[in-house]
Amino acid sequence: MPCSFKVLINKDNRKNSSGIYSINIRVTLNRVSRYLKLPCKIEERHWSGKESRWIKETCPISFELNSLIQTKLTDLRLFEIKQQLLGKTISLEKIVDYFSKKTDPYILNDYFQEFIDKAVSSRGSGTIRHYRLNRNYFNSFRKNVKFTELNESFLQEYVDFLQGEKKLAGITVEKVIKILRMVCREAVKDGFLESDPLYNVKLKIRKSLSKRVYLEIDEVLKIKDAEIPSDRNDLEIIRDCWLMCFYAGFYYKDLRILKWSNVKTSDQGYLIDGNRSKNENAYIVPIHKFKHATEIIDSQKGKDTELVFPNLISESKYNEKLKDLAGYAKIAKKLMNKTARHSFIQFWESQGLATQHVGKMVGHNKEATTKSYYNLTARDINEKVKGFDFSELGL
Numbered sequence: 001m002p003c004s005f006k007v008l009i010n011k012d013n014r015k016n017s018s019g020i021y022s023i024n025i026r027v028t029l030n031r032v033s034r035y036l037k038l039p040c041k042i043e044e045r046h047w048s049g050k051e052s053r054w055i056k057e058t059c060p061i062s063f064e065l066n067s068l069i070q071t072k073l074t075d076l077r078l079f080e081i082k083q084q085l086l087g088k089t090i091s092l093e094k095i096v097d098y099f100s101k102k103t104d105p106y107i108l109n110d111y112f113q114e115f116i117d118k119a120v121s122s123r124g125s126g127t128i129r130h131y132r133l134n135r136n137y138f139n140s141f142r143k144n145v146k147f148t149e150l151n152e153s154f155l156q157e158y159v160d161f162l163q164g165e166k167k168l169a170g171i172t173v174e175k176v177i178k179i180l181r182m183v184c185r186e187a188v189k190d191g192f193l194e195s196d197p198l199y200n201v202k203l204k205i206r207k208s209l210s211k212r213v214y215l216e217i218d219e220v221l222k223i224k225d226a227e228i229p230s231d232r233n234d235l236e237i238i239r240d241c242w243l244m245c246f247y248a249g250f251y252y253k254d255l256r257i258l259k260w261s262n263v264k265t266s267d268q269g270y271l272i273d274g275n276r277s278k279n280e281n282a283y284i285v286p287i288h289k290f291k292h293a294t295e296i297i298d299s300q301k302g303k304d305t306e307l308v309f310p311n312l313i314s315e316s317k318y319n320e321k322l323k324d325l326a327g328y329a330k331i332a333k334k335l336m337n338k339t340a341r342h343s344f345i346q347f348w349e350s351q352g353l354a355t356q357h358v359g360k361m362v363g364h365n366k367e368a369t370t371k372s373y374y375n376l377t378a379r380d381i382n383e384k385v386k387g388f389d390f391s392e393l394g395l
Contacts, residue, residue, distance in 0.1 A: 007026075007069055011024045011035055021047075040065055042065065054066055072099075082191065109135075115183045116128065126253075130179070155197075155201060163205070171207075174205060184197055214339060214345070224243060225394075226328045238321045241255055243296065250340065250341060256309065259306055259307060266378060271378050272285045289390055
C-alpha cells in the first residue's frame with residue numbers, strides 16, 4: 001500500500017496566543033500516521049491548505065514557503081518510489097529517518113558522513129579516525145558525487161588520484177577502496193543503490209616497492225647513547241618516548257594514551273596490557289625484558305595519576321623532533337614514529353620468537369592469525385620470552 005502525504009498546520013488543533021503554528025507533513029501508511037515538522041511557522045490567517053498553494057499570497061514569503069513544501073513532498077515521494085523500484089519494503093520509520101537526515105543520501109560524499117555517524121557507537125576511535133581520513137580523501141578528489149556516477153572508469157580515476165596527487169602506496173590505496181566498498185554496501189542495504197558498483201571491478205593499483213624502515217640493534221643503541229646538548233631537554237623526552245615505543249612495539253598515539261592501569265607488575269617485571277588505538281586489538285608486551293624500559297617507566301611515576309606519559313606533543317611535532325634526534329645519533333635511516341614499531345617487530349622476529357607471539361604483542365589485525373591470539377595470556381607471553389637475556393646488549 002502506498003503512503004499518503006498531507007500538509008497541515010496546528011496538527012494538534014490547539015490554539016495559542018501568538019496565532020503562529022508549525023507546518024507539518026502527515027505521512028500515513030497502513031492507517032498509521034507520523035508527522036514530519038518543517039523548519040517554518042506561519043500565522044493561521046495566511047493558511048489556505050490548498051494543494052500547491054498552501055500559503056496564501058497575503059503572506060510576504062508565500063512563494064518561498066510553498067516552494068519549500070513542494071520540494072519536501074516531491075523528495076519524499078521520490079524516496080518512496082525509489083524504494084519500490086529497488087524492491088525494498090517501505091515503512092514509516094524509513095521515511096522519518098530519511099526526512100531527518102541533514103545531508104543528501106543520494107550524494108556519496110554526504111552518505112559517507114552518514115556512514116561514519118552510524119559507526120561511531122559501534123567502532124573504536126581509531127577506526128572512526130580511519131573512516132574520516134578516507135572520507136577526506138574522497139572529498140578532496142571530487143565533490144557532490146552521485147551514486148549513479150560510480151563506475152569502473154570513475155573509480156580508476158580515484159585510484160590514480162590517490163597514487164598520484166596523494167602519493168599513497170598501493171597497499172594503502174587498497175585499504176581506501178575497501179572502505180569505499182563498505183560504504184557502498186551499506187548504501188545498498190539502505191536502498192540508495194541497487195547493487196554494489198565495486199562488485200567484480202578490476203582496478204589497476206600500482207604495487208609499492210618501498211619497504212618499511214626499521215633499525216638494527218646497533219642503531220637503536222646509537223639513539224639510546226646519543227650525546228644530546230644540554231639545552232635540548234626536549235630531545236631527552238623525545239628519546240625516551242621513541243625508545244619506549246620500540247620496547248613496547250607502539251605507535252606514538254598508543255604511547256600518548258597509555259595509562260598506569262595498563263602497566264602490570266608480573267613476577268618477572270613490568271608488562272603492558274591494553275588495546276591498540278588503531279583497531280582496539282588487545283596486546284600484551286613484556287617490557288621487563290629491557291632494563292632501560294623499566295627505568296623509563298619508573299621515571300614517569302608521580303607525573304600524572306592516569307597517563308604514564310602526560311602532556312605529550314602532537315605526532316607531527318614529534319616526527320619533526322625525531323629528525324633532530326637522528327642527527328645527534330648519526331642515524332642515516334629515516335627516524336619516524338612508525339620506525340620504532342617496525343624495529344620492534346624486526347627485533348623479535350630475528351630473535352626467533354614465534355610470529356603468533358610477536359603478533360600478540362603488537363596487536364596485529366591479520367585475519368589469518370587473529371584466532372590464534374585469543375587464548376594467549378600474560379603467563380604465556382612470559383614463558384615464551386623467559387629464555388631470552390638481553391642484559392649484555394645494553395638495551
